[in-house]
Amino acid sequence: MTPQVTLIYLNGEWIAPAEAKVSVMDRGFLFGDGVYEVIPVYSRKPFRLDEHLARLQHSLDGVALANPHSPAQWSALILKLATDAEWEDQSIYIQVTRGPMAVRNHAFPAVIQPTVMLMAEPLTTPPAVMIEKGIATVSTIDTRWSRCDLKTTSLLANCLLRQHAVALGCVETILFRDGLLTEGSASSIFVIKEGVLFAPPKDHRILPGITYDIVLELASTHGLPVIVRDISEAETRNADELWMASSTKEILPIATLDGKDIGVNLPVGADDTPFLSPSPPAGEGRGRGYNQRPSRWPIHSKMLAWYQTYKHEVMRHG
Numbered sequence: 649m650t651p652q653v654t655l656i657y658l659n660g661e662w663i664a665p666a667e668a669k670v671s672v673m674d675r676g677f678l679f680g681d682g683v684y685e686v687i688p689v690y691s692r693k694p695f696r697l698d699e700h701l702a703r704l705q706h707s708l709d710g711v712a713l714a715n716p717h718s719p720a721q722w723s724a725l726i727l728k729l730a731t732d733a734e735w736e737d738q739s740i741y742i743q744v745t746r747g748p749m750a751v752r753n754h755a756f757p758a759v760i761q762p763t764v765m766l767m768a769e770p771l772t773t774p775p776a777v778m779i780e781k782g783i784a785t786v787s788t789i790d791t792r793w794s795r796c797d798l799k800t801t802s803l804l805a806n807c808l809l810r811q812h813a814v815a816l817g818c819v820e821t822i823l824f825r826d827g828l829l830t831e832g833s834a835s836s837i838f839v840i841k842e843g844v845l846f847a848p849p850k851d852h853r854i855l856p857g858i859t860y861d862i863v864l865e866l867a868s869t870h871g872l873p874v875i876v877r878d879i880s881e882a883e884t885r886n887a888d889e890l891w892m893a894s895s896t897k898e899i900l901p902i903a904t905l906d907g908k909d910i911g912v913n914l915p916v917g918a919d920d921t922p923f924l925s926p927s928p929p930a931g932e933g934r935g936r937g938y939n940q941r942p943s944r945w946p947i948h949s950k951m952l953a954w955y956q957t958y959k960h961e962v963m964r965h966g
């Protein structure tokens with residue numbers, strides 16, 4: 649059965665989803681005039697809450713909308729959801745819009761009454777097959793606006809770009825702007841070439857991903873060389889490995905881009921059977937079918953192992 653959202657916070661009240669109603673004159677509804685955050689919760693502990701609240705503040709500042717709550721007030725709301733929602737692992741969604749207007753007008757109302765909404769959904773991490781076999785992606789031109797560093801609810805371009813992938817039976821659309829890699833429609837993208845991790849710079853062209861930060865931190869901790877710079881479309885297509893990362897998808901290897909294999913020059917298993925999981929379940933180990941052949945994405949395998957260790961040792965403890 650599909651899990652149901654059971655509890656919504658709307659403008660000061662905790663209510664059932666059926667009761668949670670917003671005016672059709674809300675600027676979020678009419679203009680997509682609002683910002684949002686998605687915060688992963690592991691074992692009921694919100695992960696990197698301060699960083700998510702700082703990114704929310706950056707988005708609010710970027711659209712000239714006053715923050716309706718202090719960090720302490722946000723934390724209290726988020727912690728209540730993390731404690732009361734029925735799932736141990738959650739994805740908490742926060743949205744703030746510029747609120748209702750008396751008449752439709754692009755310019756802001758003189759008095760702003762923001763609409764504040766929070767809800768929790770179950771955090772579903774990607775199925776093992778995606779990690780083992782990698783995902784199929786397509787590419788297109790980045791048609792979004794020039795403030796992609798703001799997490800705004802005006803997501804029509806992202807939705808169209810994501811649907812482009814789905815319509816072609818793929819998982820994600822990789823975006824290029826002016827011949828350079830930006831990111832995915834809802835994810836950060838990393839390139840591996842000759843043992844170096846390349847990441848596009850965190851500027852107005854991409855969302856400053858929290859998972860992006862974790863990937864760079866883990867690389868630094870474990871001695872994987874990192875270069876942050878513009879990455880060309882050709883470099884992306886010729887990558888040894890290509891990864892997609894987000895709070896909900898974690899870090900996934902990309903098997904194909906526009907129907908072409910990524911990392912074709914690397915050693916792979918002799919036959920074409922599924923590539924092996926980098927992190928065997930507890931109790932399993934070498935000799936039980938795991939890690940016996942070289943991974944097609946050896947650096948991804950290492951990064952995922954570092955990430956899983958970090959998740960169990962740090963994320964689950966808040």
Ligand code: PDD
Nearest residue numbers: 833834835836855857858859860894895
């Ligand atoms: N999106 N880039 C874009 C355009 C995104 O929408 C996201 C995440 C990311 C990764 O950010 P993070 O690592 O902080 O999740 C990068 C979320 C999951 C969403 O819109 O639902």
